[in-house]
Amino acid sequence: DVFGANAQAAVEWAVEAPANDPLMIIPGLAAITKNLAFGATVSTTYEHPFAHARRFSTLDHMTNGRVGWNIVTSYLSSAARNFGLEEMLKHADRYERAEEFMDVVYKLWEGSWADDAVVADKTRRVYAQGGRVKPIDHAGERYRVAGPHLSAPSPQRTPLLIQAGWSGRGREFAAKHAELIFIAKSNPHEIRQGLEEIWTMAEARGRARDDVQSLTVLRIVTAKTEIEAQRKYDELQSNYHLEAQLVSYAGDTGIDLSRYADSDALSTHTEGLTSYMMRPDGSGRPLTAGDIKKRFANVTRGTDLILVGTAQQVADSIEEHARISGTSGYMLNPLTSPGTLEDFVELVVPELQKRGLYRTSPQSGSLRSRLRADGSSRLPESAYGASYRFPASN
Numbered sequence: 127d128v129f130g131a132n133a134q135a136a137v138e139w140a141v142e143a144p145a146n147d148p149l150m151i152i153p154g155l156a157a158i159t160k161n162l163a164f165g166a167t168v169s170t171t172y173e174h175p176f177a178h179a180r181r182f183s184t185l186d187h188m189t190n191g192r193v194g195w196n197i198v199t200s201y202l203s204s205a206a207r208n209f210g211l212e213e214m215l216k217h218a219d220r221y222e223r224a225e226e227f228m229d230v231v232y233k234l235w236e237g238s239w240a241d242d243a244v245v246a247d248k249t250r251r252v253y254a255q256g257g258r259v260k261p262i263d264h265a266g267e268r269y270r271v272a273g274p275h276l277s278a279p280s281p282q283r284t285p286l287l288i289q290a291g292w293s294g295r296g297r298e299f300a301a302k303h304a305e306l307i308f309i310a311k312s313n314p315h316e317i318r319q320g321l322e323e324i325w326t327m328a329e330a331r332g333r334a335r336d337d338v339q340s341l342t343v344l345r346i347v348t349a350k351t352e353i354e355a356q357r358k359y360d361e362l363q364s365n366y367h368l369e370a371q372l373v374s375y376a377g378d379t380g381i382d383l384s385r386y387a388d389s390d391a392l393s394t395h396t397e398g399l400t401s402y403m404m405r406p407d408g409s410g411r412p413l414t415a416g417d418i419k420k421r422f423a424n425v426t427r428g429t430d431l432i433l434v435g436t437a438q439q440v441a442d443s444i445e446e447h448a449r450i451s452g453t454s455g456y457m458l459n460p461l462t463s464p465g466t467l468e469d470f471v472e473l474v475v476p477e478l479q480k481r482g483l484y485r486t487s488p489q490s491g492s493l494r495s496r497l498r499a500d501g502s503s504r505l506p507e508s509a510y511g512a513s514y515r516f517p518a519s520n
Contacts, residue, residue: 127204128376129369130384139370142377149181156189163493165194165288165306171220172200172209175230176271182285183235183277191281191492191503196288196308197299199224202377214380221295226266228303232511233262235284238275240516254278260516282503284511286493292320300338301327302510305497306454307340312431314451317342321452332508339454339497342447345432345461348440348469359434362425362461371422378402388416425461432461437473444474445483 127133136143148166155162164185168178185193199220200206206214215223243258262273289304291297292311300307301324311317317340325335347362349355372383379402381392392412413421425432431447433440444456460466478484489496492503505512 128380128382129373131382133204135369135373136377139367139373141370141373149185152185152193153188156185156192161488161490163192163194163496164189165196165286165493167196167198169198169200169205170224170227171215172205173227175227175269176234176273178227179231179234180276183275183280183283186280186282186285187277191494193282194286194288194306194493196290197224197228197303198290201380203380217293218295221299223268224299226268228511229266229514230262230264230269230271232284232514233264234271234273234275236505236511237514237516238262238273239279240519241279242519243516244278258516258519281492282494284505286497287511297324298327300324301333302331304338305494305509307338308457309340309342309453311342314447314453317451317453331510334506334508336499337506337508340452341455341457342451342453343431343459344444344456345459346440346466346470346474347432347434347461348437348473350436350473352436352439355435358462359425366425368419368422372419375402375418375422383415383418386415388414388419390415392418431456437477440474441477441481441483444478445481448483 127136129135133143135141149168152164152166155164166185168182182193182195199217201214203214206212238260240255240258243254245252245255247253259274262271262275264271264273286305287303288306288308289296289300290308290310291299292309297320304324307321307324309317309320311320321340324338328338329335347355347359349358376382379392386392391414433443435443447453448456458467458470475484479486491501494505495501495503498506500506
């Protein structure tokens, strides 16, 4: 509701509205699939760690370990008001809250139940060893949680940890906690620089580079011929509307461009995504309103990777982008639905498989086990969260 100081345009263009609860959808999808894994975004700013830990343990049980948590701290002023706050918490305060949130859920997931707590002995009529389940007795600045955790250990215990913050503080958080980084950038050199910084900080914490992988947002328009791909792209452009994009931009940044003249430099006094307001040249100077309107004048956005062409051309671009950026993989963001996913599967995937860039058989097992070289479903010993584990029995 930032653009125009109301939610009218957001509702008219369906910009992130309606938005249903993804956690309610996952069990249904998990029940009818065998290999598909799921990542859901949940904010540490508005959830409570005790209830959150139980929900994700339940999902981890229901999916047999096929679930990940995308950790965000939130940035919408409208969300703050919906959760009883007068205004959005400051950027630094949101991350401090997130750090304590993580401590609490680690204690619940990793430290409340011992690995050998559950015996499920029908003969002795014993489900779990009472002495191997303990309260966490967390008493911090923001949370007081006694415990114990209400769920028995799930296949992963801690869900796969995904994180999307790209600010300096966000990168620190990723280096400490993240196993998979979500990147909404297009420039491969910028992505490489950011990942190298995160990997260096992670290694300083005793983590391996391979413990922190990444997904870059990818959008494609493809067809069997260049002419057909261009036709699809032109059709997409004909259904594109700048105002809808500016509504999205306003929500991301807290900047209402309807109040700016094109020549006005954007204010950097915001708790939104400040990286979307700065010039990409590293000068530290903000963009103007006109710069933003020019950037979003068509589907080709400056912060997203959009590839248009035949399957061979798209595969060439993906291969080159991955080589330079160092990204572990890509998250396909459909521009048209149905359409984009089908085109990717039928046209691009076979081309990537020919080059050895896409697996030829589906992965199984827990989500974490698919990303780890050792195939483990548990956090590695070097992970910060592993420090909260229940001591092994003697």
